[in-house]
Amino acid sequence: MRIIIRDTAQEASRLAASQIITSLPTNGRLGVATGSTPLALYGFLREAHAAGEFTLEGCSAWALDEYVQIPEDHPERYRNVLLNELVENGGTGLAADDLHTPDGAAEDPEQAARDYESQIAPGVDVQILGLGSNGHIGFNEPAGSLSSRTHVGHLTPTTRSDNARFFGNDIDAVPSLCITQGLATIMSAREIVLLAFGEGKAEAIAQIVEGGVAQRWPGSILQHHENVTVYVDEAAASRLDLADYYKTLN
């Protein structure tokens, strides 16, 4: 893993955006995360698009996950979040039809998960990831298989509590089921860019970067990927034993 530590989330997000702009091939496939962490990065991608330096025209974008049975017009439905970030508001050149999200409204979510898995194969070119405070990537919660493919998952109370801020601070309003890319699906990406900011992510970052590979900290599977860059601010890096060493490398 390459660990990039910057004073602020803004600086780290700007660098992550540059990496994506450089790495994504023409007509490439970009894996996209939701949540609050990548919002600044998406802002930089929109800015670069407005400046004529970058476009997702001809590319496709693939969401990590979607809530099951969330109303179609709900602002926190991940398809709506990503349309808002990547297609509307000046956009990034991405066409709405080229944004792929698991079908959380499907009558048979298990089948929808299998369908999504076959559509995303053989994996994206560049995958953007956030990190849960409990170490999840996508919605792969602790104790799930390290070899999982896209599946229906149950959110932990920790994740529902973390995400309650998007649902009027009402944990009961946070859906408990999701369709998520599995860990093996995420690992099939050619290149991975993970971002984590704030003290609330410090333990998870220390565990996935410097701990052992274990189901308890699902993001630790990334230690087996050959092309992962982790962008953190000082707060998220605060529990890394080797932070000073990583800083000498970049």
Ligand code: F6R
């Ligand atoms: C979102 C996702 C999650 C989030 C994680 C962090 O598509 O898959 O893994 O990246 O829960 O969320 P934030 O960024 O809101 O702290």
